Amino acid sequence: MFAKKSFISLVSLVFITPIALSGCASPESSQPANTSETTVETAATDETGILKLVANGEDFVRQGFITKDGWQITFDNVFVTLADVIAYQTDPPYNPDSDKAIASKTKVFLLEGDKIIDLAEGDINADPLVITEVKAPTGMYNALAWKVVQSDNGESEDQAILLKGKAEKEGKILEFAIAFDKELNYSCGEFVGDERKGIVKDSATAEMETTFHFDHIFGDAEAPTDDAINTDSIGFDPFIPFAKDGKITVDLATLKENLDPATYQTLEKAIAGLGHVGEGHCKKMNND
Amino acid sequence: MKYWLFLLTIAVSGSALPAFSHGTDLKYRPVEAMQIQANYDSGEPLKNARVTVYSPQDSETPWLTGNTDENGYFLFVPDRSLVGNWDIKVRQSGHGKITTIPISDRTELVNTPQQWSSQGVYSPLQKAVMAIMGVWGFIGTALYFSGKKRTKTNART
Known part of the structure; x- marks a missing residue:
């Protein structure tokens, strides 16, 4: 009797564990972002316009915000090393929640190689950063693949993302320099926002946007506490133990070593979920 | 949809x-x-x-x-x-x-x-695991009732 119960329990564990581990749909895919590049068809039009690539840290970066645990955050610099940005015309439209790769009809390299950008550049009302402007065949560019890679120079050398700024709460002010060396590879669908982007008309300029949601890391005091933006973020408190002489200087390796595993895992997921196209989510691809 | x-x-x-x-x-x-x-x-x-x-x-x-x-x-x-x-x-x-x-x-x-x-589609792994879970549900139920029946039989003897 006991043996049979144990057998049932054991087999149940074997079957249930993968379900618990898999949870919701996997945010990461082993499928390369540009699987269909070998079958790319060029647009059958001679008409061209300009495709402008912009990077946007949104008002969270430009104007600052209050984290879910009450820290007023302002950024001096948000260095990101953007790389290998490709715009696609796809049919059918790419769905980042599906297993299907981008079905490219036309692709345009918006950024070959990498470029360090500062998302906090400009004043609080600054427009998104213009990265490149390239000539492109007319049509609807409804998918975007892009990467964030480690920088090989500058202030953010060896890091993919470097956040510099100030955090203030109840009269306590801390400077911070938080560095992430995690490289990111995204495959995204169409921009989702007030307007539609990526529609290139003859002799006209259209825009495509890489968007970064840093509230995914720190949470947002303006959102309900049970909103995913708060339940899936770590806030700013976990960085406080790394403060020394009023300044927090920390990298991902140090965080991994010192944060409790659950908090670090939440941080890792939040970093992976930084990349968007406006409000549209992207699929996180493997980096190889 | x-x-x-x-x-x-x-x-x-x-x-x-x-x-x-x-x-x-x-x-x-x-x-x-x-x-x-x-x-x-x-x-x-x-x-x-x-x-x-x-x-x-x-x-x-x-x-x-x-x-x-x-x-x-x-x-x-x-x-x-x-x-x-x-x-x-x-x-x-x-x-x-x-x-x-x-x-x-x-x-x-x-x-x-x-x-x-x-x-929002399921991954192939998730689909496979769900299928296996369905099969195991039947097996587990069968084992449960067969064990219960045997226990009752043992109790009578």
């Missing part, structure tokens, strides 16, 4: 008003509509989310705007003469998504609800 269904509409017609004003003529006819269901990943509906519909004819100017209901549903009647991709944008509080509904002149129309065409 889509299915065709019959929708009864009530038309408030002012085109055939008689000589006396303020008269109202109510008519109805069955039409075919597209229903959108908008949920968060958690399954919670996007209540009262902003919906923008773009027809195949104009991808920049909204063909229709509206809001989802309390259950995340939005119903609209596309112009069947506009064949091609209909893009539907749903947004709420910084969350948003665009889905595309291809409508051709050969699109079959059905009058009964079909399975939702889902954007």
